[in-house]
Amino acid sequence: MFVFSMDAFVIVLGLLLGSFFNVVAIRLLKQQSIAFPPSHCPSCKHPLSPQDLIPIISYVLLKGRCRYCQTSISPLYPLGELVTVLSLYTVYKVVGLSFELIPAMLLTSLLVISVLTDIREKLILNVVTFPFIGILVIVRLFIGEGAFWYYLIGGIVGFSLLLLISIASKGGMGGGDIKLYAAIGLVLGPWLTVMSFVLASFVGAIVGIFLLLTGKVNRKQPIPFGPYILIGTLTAYLFGSQLWDWYRSFF
């Protein structure tokens, strides 16, 4: 007997979206069409069959190799899928079935695609960010506990904060990050947006120091900030008020 489970539905949706976001990230970076040609192995060009379209599963089953030509496949595919599922499922569990889930899922999708393009090419693409900003402005007209202007100010605060830091650090922050923070502000509002950036910088600094000390990167090598933006933003958005109460309890 089939019992409909919302959890299972969200996980399957996350797997399918993760697979789709990988394709979106790779093709937009190469300035190719998203729809054509259908997904294929980058090495032997063999089209993928439906059983290959969930990378995380086929990656494990085929031990990281193409079913047709045995070329090893980049671990970025299953990794991108894993990040998508984990992020969307966490957001669903905390936000719950409510209208807020719409801006929440939209922002999470934008953040995941940005992470995927950022770790591949150190780029966060306008063709991705701009449509999401447009949709989020419209969504915030109708959905949210706060007033529309509250979220609008959030967008302006996110954009301005990153712009100021970019100017102060002489380009240490990319243009893609600045526009991404406009979208984050539209969903989080001003206070949690600032918290998102503080947390992202904090986690980024810890990981950066660790990578420097272990010799994985050198000081001049730029580190993509996208993954830390994802972590900082979801933490602030989902647990920001609890974090703030906890922080204030020390004073």
Ligand SMILES: [Zn+2]
């Ligand atoms: Zn192949």
